[in-house]
Amino acid sequence: MAQVPQSTAELAAVLQEPVDLNFDLPDPEDEGILEYDFQQLVDNAWLVCDRFDLQTEIWRGRILRVVRDREKKGGDGRGTGFLNWLKSREISKSQAYSLIELANSADTLLAEGKLSTDAIRNFSKRAFVETAKSAPEVQQLVTEAAEKGDRITRREVKQLSDEWTAMSSELLPDEVKEKASAGTMPARYLAPLVKEMEKLPEIHLKPLQEEVASNPDVDTIKQVTSDARYLAKYLDSAAQVQAIQASSLDMEMALEEALRLDCLNTAADLVKQASTLEQTVGKLYTTWKRLGSLSDRLYVDTGASTPHLRSLLSCLESLVNEVIEVPLDDTGEQIVRLKILTDSNS
Template sequence: MNEVTVVNGNEVSNEDIVAALEIPADFNFDLPDPEDEEIRESDFQNRLDNIWQICDRFDLQTDIWRGRVLRSIRDREKKGGEGRGAGFLNWLKDREITKSQAYALIQLANSADTLLADGMLDPDSINNFSKRAFVETANSAPEIQQLVSEAAQKGDRITRREVKQLADEWTAMSSELLPDEIKEKAAEGSLPARHLAPLVREMEKLPDSHLIEIKREIAESPDIDTVKMMTTEAKNLAKYLDAAAQVQTLRDKAVDMEMALEEALRLDCINTAADLVKQATTLEQTVGKLYTTWKRMSNVADRLYVETGASNPHLRSLLTCLESLTGEIIEVPLDEEGDRIVRLKVMTEDINPGSN
């Protein structure tokens, strides 16, 4: 009797599963001899590439089915289990599968079923994907999924490179941020989409007021060098604006960040200015973490002091040695020899003592 498995309400026989895989369960590939000099290098590479693609396809298909199996086990326990997921976790433990691996496989199965259910992908076309390309496609925007699926259904071999290329083309041609002059060059093929997609992604991070000059530059000189230069500038602009918004020291201060930005652009030092505010953010976060850690360590040291006495000289000696870290003045050597020491004095102040 031919057993069946139900997937999305459809009965799939074991024979169908085997047919879908189209790979014998017992691998027995005829690998070319690497020491056989009579085999041409191109033939050697092609034979190995074909075997690799078969393994890749088998890996993808079996992982999709593993995900479906794991999803069924999880959903079964959700409906009638009494062990708060213990049965599912025990099932994973018995098969040496981590929880994160299990949910990654379930997500892969969900993605496959969604693509199939939406009619974007023919089941036979799955064999044209590498595993990583399929996962990347499943996580892409619907428009990119459609483009990739169409390519797969035409019989094209889909790797991550093809997914990225199609994604870049869609990003470049669909973006309203790029001038018509750029899109025309892209359509002609003289301006590859792989250079335009990073520019679009950086421009999307910027407010409209900072896009005018970038659009003007690339419209006047629609070439690769200008696109690369504007991509770098847009990236530095976004980094500057994002970092400046996070620096607490700059809040409510008499500094016009927009004017400072314009001056940095005029002097062509936007990258340096962006790095400055980024380092300021990092320093503020580091100081905050330092204070929290120092406060916690001081409290723990006080607690240990209370719990010990003169009869515990070694613990008291430990506390004494660490006073250079728990006191108001923190001292830390900068090198192993102790020739250079940094001293920090911790001083806290309530700016608004009357407020709670």
């Protein structure tokens, strides 16, 4: 009878020998094997790798958490020891905290009794991460399926999440919920609609709800989802455009006209691009001022003994002057010139 390792040191010694994962993979050129049997064999092998990977990543996250917490208690307060530990093992900081988050999620689900240790084996790694990020109600649905022995992939998590979103939302009319409950309206079409409607103020919801209630079919759901998306983009962008806020424009009336002409998507993109342009101009001005300040400072610090630094400043004159010149292509035949004019209060 094989002796079971009694400590992590003994276990590590055992694992010095490579694990022999000798799968009986099918021959891809074997025309005698049925497609169903072929898929079953490769799916089973993939599932083993997925489970092994998930368990390993959870334990790596727990190890990293222990090292980090130890450093917090006795380190220099800047996490230098933890970062050096990661560096010696060629682990990035973002990767480390992603693993710690995974371990925290696993421990939370286990501690709350939502999931047993054995049931974790039924998850793919990505499915487990998605479950950990889901709403508590979705976690309950997923873990119940895992406890029953169902294989859980990201597709199952998304399906259960969509179903819960559709059935629990108060934004969807009863006519649509009834069709979803009966299975005649796939939840995957309703979840995106709910997410877009959640971004809208109540005043804009009623027309959308009336539309899907009167025509509770897939094509209508898709169209209303698109309308809700553009409407949210329109309202969000319009609130950020200073040129609009400083005017007496009635945005609601402009919206009604866009809806009447069926050009809401164009209007939404228009105000979105206007918002982007204003933000870009603000960032351009700030960068231009900073560049000019640095240029002036370097000019004061240089002289005849630093001809190359002076040449650098000369090269950048086209960017620090009142008129900025930037070529649009490598040939220099197309040049954009921007003249920055500010009022006396700037």
